[in-house]
Amino acid sequence: MLVLKNVSKSYDNSKNAVDKISLEIKKGEIIGFIGPNGAGKTTTIKMITGIISPTEGDIVINGVDISKAPIEAKKNFTYVPDHPSIFDAIKGIDYLNFIADMYEVSIKDRKERIERFTKVFQIYDALAQTINSYSHGMRQKLLLSGALLPNPNLFILDEPLVGLDPHSAKLLKDLMKEHCRNGGTIFFSSHVLEVVENLCDRVAIIHKGKLIACDTPDNIKKNKDLTLEEVFLEMTKDE
Numbered sequence: 001m002l003v004l005k006n007v008s009k010s011y012d013n014s015k016n017a018v019d020k021i022s023l024e025i026k027k028g029e030i031i032g033f034i035g036p037n038g039a040g041k042t043t044t045i046k047m048i049t050g051i052i053s054p055t056e057g058d059i060v061i062n063g064v065d066i067s068k069a070p071i072e073a074k075k076n077f078t079y080v081p082d083h084p085s086i087f088d089a090i091k092g093i094d095y096l097n098f099i100a101d102m103y104e105v106s107i108k109d110r111k112e113r114i115e116r117f118t119k120v121f122q123i124y125d126a127l128a129q130t131i132n133s134y135s136h137g138m139r140q141k142l143l144l145s146g147a148l149l150p151n152p153n154l155f156i157l158d159e160p161l162v163g164l165d166p167h168s169a170k171l172l173k174d175l176m177k178e179h180c181r182n183g184g185t186i187f188f189s190s191h192v193l194e195v196v197e198n199l200c201d202r203v204a205i206i207h208k209g210k211l212i213a214c215d216t217p218d219n220i221k222k223n224k225d226l227t228l229e230e231v232f233l234e235m236t237k238d239e
């Protein structure tokens, strides 16, 4: 579903913020992407989503190279960024209908899915209001509802749990599991290692721009009686 081949990004033409990352994610997998601050998570996600271009390497989404056929590739995924910045002079419902139009979601499906996700996230009653009246959490839930709405093949989230209350975080985790059970694929970054350990089929660890592990949580822990957090801290500590 998602293939990265030797992907690097340099912002200053001297050092690589992301350094020759290769990764293959299969349909139905949920992958957690973890790493210390500044490791290169957001840079990688921005390259996958086509917001920035790699300095070198290829990114292929559902068989489509995003640099060669960006629109075709982008039809396969939705993305929730780490900051819920959103054009906010429009109403919540107009934003969701815009997303549904972009992804060609039928009128019947969009009605059902908008109702379902916004009721789950308890923003349904606010949809007729303009987004600039929404709290930070409400904006994030609107973005999440919009990203789930097209039922994407690949769902990409950058730090999705930041700013969500525990109740909403649980709802999101349940929706993520459901999405993968139904054949969807998820790639998300997080600093909440307990969630990553419990939710993910595999965990990819990035450190100083390099991918230092990509395996099941048990294999990364080498089946020792340690938490993912303990192993992660050991693997990424600065000598």
Ligand SMILES: Nc1ncnc2c1ncn2[C@@H]1O[C@H](COP(=O)(O)OP(=O)(O)OP(=O)(O)O)[C@@H](O)[C@H]1O
Binding pocket: 011, 017, 035, 036, 037, 038, 039, 040, 041, 042, 043, 044
């Ligand atoms: N627009 C930019 N211009 C120059 N350098 C950048 C830019 N964006 C990121 N960087 C640098 O690239 C490196 C990777 O940053 P990135 O934001 O991808 O890390 P991250 O793993 O997402 O970090 P965090 O956990 O803090 O969000 C860092 O050294 C950062 O300072």
